[in-house]
Amino acid sequence: xxxxxxxxxxxxxxxxxxxxxxxxxxxxxxxxxxxxxxxxxxxxxxxxxxxxxxxxxxxxxxxxxxxxxxxxxxxxxxxxxxxxxxxxxxxxxxxxxxxxxxxxxxxxxxxxxxxxxxxxxxxxxxxxxxxxxxxxxxxxxxxxxxxxxxxxxxxxxxxxxxxxxxxxxxxxxxxxxxxxxxxxxxxxxxxxxxxxxxxxxxxxxxxxxxxxxxxxxxxxxxxxxxxxxxxxxxxxxxxxxxxxxxxxxxxxxxxxxxxxxxxxxxxxxxxxxxxxxxxxxxxxxxxxxxxxxxxxxxxxxxxxxxxxxxxxxxxxxxxxxxxxxxxxxxxxxxxxxxxxxxxxxxxxxxxxxxxxxxxxxxxxxxxxxxxxxxxxxxxxxxxxxxxxxxxx
Amino acid sequence: xxxxxxxxxxxxxxxxxxxxxxxxxxxxxxxxxxxxxxxxxxxxxxxxxxxxxxxxxxxxxxxxxxxxxxxxxxxxxxxxxxxxxxxxxxxxxxxxxxxxxxxxxxxxxxxxxxxxxxxxxxxxxxxxxxxxxxxxxxxxxxxxxxxxxxxxxxxxxxxxxxxxxxxxxxxxxxxxxxxxxxxxxxxxxxxxxxxxxxxxxxxxxxxxxxxxxxxxxxxxxxxxxxxxxxxxxxxxxxxxxxxxxxxxxxxxxxxxxxxxxxxxxxxxxxxxxxxxxxxxxxxxxxxxxxxxxxxxxxxxxxxxxxxxxxxxxxxxxxxxxxxxxxxxxxxxxxxxxxxxxxxxxxxxxxxxxxxxxxxxxxxxxxxxxxxxxxxx
Numbered sequence: 105x106x107x108x109x110x111x112x113x114x115x116x117x118x119x120x121x122x123x124x125x126x127x128x129x130x131x132x133x134x135x136x137x138x139x140x141x142x143x144x145x146x147x148x149x150x151x152x153x154x155x156x157x158x159x160x161x162x163x164x165x166x167x168x169x170x171x172x173x174x175x176x177x178x179x180x181x182x183x184x185x186x187x188x189x190x191x192x193x194x195x196x197x198x199x200x201x202x203x204x205x206x207x208x209x210x211x212x213x214x215x216x217x218x219x220x221x222x223x224x225x226x227x228x229x230x231x232x233x234x235x236x237x238x239x240x241x242x243x244x245x246x247x248x249x250x251x252x253x254x255x256x257x258x259x260x261x262x263x264x265x266x267x268x269x270x271x272x273x274x275x276x277x278x279x280x281x282x283x284x285x286x287x288x289x290x291x292x293x294x295x296x297x298x299x300x301x302x303x304x305x306x307x308x309x310x311x312x313x314x315x316x317x318x319x320x321x322x323x324x325x326x327x328x329x330x331x332x333x334x335x336x337x338x339x340x341x342x343x344x345x346x347x348x349x350x351x352x353x354x355x356x357x358x359x360x361x362x363x364x365x366x367x368x369x370x371x372x373x374x375x376x377x378x379x380x381x382x383x384x385x386x387x388x389x390x391x392x393x394x395x396x397x398x399x400x401x402x403x404x405x406x407x408x409x410x411x412x413x414x415x416x417x418x419x420x421x422x423x424x425x426x427x428x429x430x431x432x433x434x435x436x437x438x439x440x441x442x443x444x445x446x447x448x449x450x451x452x453x454x455x456x457x458x459x460x461x462x463x464x465x466x467x468x469x470x471x472x473x474x475x476x477x478x479x480x481x482x483x484x485x486x487x488x489x490x491x492x493x494x495x496x
Numbered sequence: 497x498x499x500x501x502x503x504x505x506x507x508x509x510x511x512x513x514x515x516x517x518x519x520x521x522x523x524x525x526x527x528x529x530x531x532x533x534x535x536x537x538x539x540x541x542x543x544x545x546x547x548x549x550x551x552x553x554x555x556x557x558x559x560x561x562x563x564x565x566x567x568x569x570x571x572x573x574x575x576x577x578x579x580x581x582x583x584x585x586x587x588x589x590x591x592x593x594x595x596x597x598x599x600x601x602x603x604x605x606x607x608x609x610x611x612x613x614x615x616x617x618x619x620x621x622x623x624x625x626x627x628x629x630x631x632x633x634x635x636x637x638x639x640x641x642x643x644x645x646x647x648x649x650x651x652x653x654x655x656x657x658x659x660x661x662x663x664x665x666x667x668x669x670x671x672x673x674x675x676x677x678x679x680x681x682x683x684x685x686x687x688x689x690x691x692x693x694x695x696x697x698x699x700x701x702x703x704x705x706x707x708x709x710x711x712x713x714x715x716x717x718x719x720x721x722x723x724x725x726x727x728x729x730x731x732x733x734x735x736x737x738x739x740x741x742x743x744x745x746x747x748x749x750x751x752x753x754x755x756x757x758x759x760x761x762x763x764x765x766x767x768x769x770x771x772x773x774x775x776x777x778x779x780x781x782x783x784x785x786x787x788x789x790x791x792x793x794x795x796x797x798x799x800x801x802x803x804x805x806x807x808x809x810x811x812x813x814x815x816x817x818x819x820x821x822x823x824x825x826x827x828x829x830x831x832x833x834x835x836x837x838x839x840x841x842x843x844x845x846x847x848x849x850x851x852x853x854x855x856x857x858x859x860x861x862x863x864x865x866x867x868x869x870x871x872x
Contacts, residue, residue, distance in 0.1 A: 408619070408622075410577055410578060411619050411622055411623065414575050414577075414623060415622065415623040415624070417573070417575075418506070418532065418573060418623060418624075434577075434578045435578065477622075480621075480622055480624075481622035484618050484619070484621045484622040485618070485622065
């Protein structure tokens, strides 16, 4: 049996998404910027897709959506674009300690170029106190960037409250909604954000497509030059097929979002309870309620996560730790570390993220395989120090 | 008592990215064994200097990619494990400590016993595997009479690496597989080429994997502040010059002393206690007696009486006749028939059977004699 429980890394492409995209990879190959019929056909598909994504975010204005080559680019565009445009006003940036690397490393990059970055702490359950935002904002703060749902733990940040605080102080708020979009209602007005990042492949769309919502009036500079595409916010020939796929995936997600959330939360809770009942020393990382419905992050005391993930893969179960690097090996999670967990716990934590294709049989299979495997590893590991930890 | 089950299970192959471990994996897979390839990532993926030096390689130096390519070609699963912290703690720490103590370390011996057949073997058991295979040129055979697992030299004696494996215990040897130990290097390359493996022509690695080039540069970067300049003396006790730190010298070294002298001068001893480098003439480098500690015996369970052996005090040397005499506390004395030159404390001395020269009797770490006065 093969059970994929790593949907926060990527989700399978929905067959209907592929069907929607195929014409734009074959017959309807036009460049959306061309004047002729081929171009017009592509343009019309692109703008329809943009409208779908904008509406899904509660924005009636399709031009608030700039399509990008993914969530990472959207995050980069938000931070670097605002920073470049707002330098005159200030050079201070606020993020949280548990942001995705696309925000964290972009902020590090800005810090090396003379910007000042405040990294807000989280508590042991991964929660952020909105008062921290209030206290951190300064007259020279040019942007606040806080993720909506955490990719490693699923913990949700109080974006709507942060949005109110930021509006009061006249500071734009960016949120990375890559993991929450499609799983929870995401409404740019309810959240009060000026910028919001999305990625298509987390919800059954294609890889290489994302979007940045940019509220009108937000001053930005582009990262790429060489064309006026995306209202001059992103030069480059548009990925029409990708945009169409993104829109179709969005539609499919919205059709039964609430029901799917209930179903996935139920399966996730069964997984959590089942593992905790069958195995001692299993602890949840992150707040039990304030989180996305499809994600759980569990620490298996005395078990090396890297080893467990490998052994589960050999049994046909795909899970991960929060942050794998490109070679596929693990790095200690900055998210769990920021929550105050000791290195041993960080190194023994595994993320299970469910998706539309997750079925009760798959969860039952995981519950059958994991407990004896973890017990065997505990026996083998007894008396040995963990390999994965904070590098010396 | 051999604690390893006789059942067939998964085999973990430690794949460095080189041709030997690639062929090891290929041979096992050809036997139909369920093979899992593992590459130990011992380099840093997080230090910005590393990352920026290699565009597009957050943590994927070419070796891991080569191993991944071989595994894909063979159709076996392959994983890269983060061994950065453990390698640092178990191997690099030992390596730098040894040099700071005036010794010449043997990191491959430590990596084999503590990592590949230490923690990797333990992890492999957690994955349901019973064996760990590597691309070493050596052989393991079970002695039908004693039941002991014997370590033997490779068929290709020029490539033999049994020297680097002498520290493996019976439990480790019972789980070890060396599929290329029966092959010549040419055969290994030929098999790799026949299988169309991209690493078939990859040059052999000659250096310490984590400190390529001059190890002194690595030491300077890693523990530079702990390295202190001091005095060079000769055997009469006379001051002959200054040295840059005992860590930068090895017994037998002639170059880089910066001393003018009518006769050639060599490093004959390093004294970490006084931080002195002792120099002498070629004749001062020769000794018949070599004491080793932390002795690991493979051919027999214990050394109760002196045993005639063939011993070598460095990898690139032919074994020489000696008598191995048991001392207290897991130590032994090797008395060579002919004097040995430039015996470096910290290096491994490995003994082979005098009548069966492929059989590894055991070995130990060469101990520094109590200073110049005890040197023969």
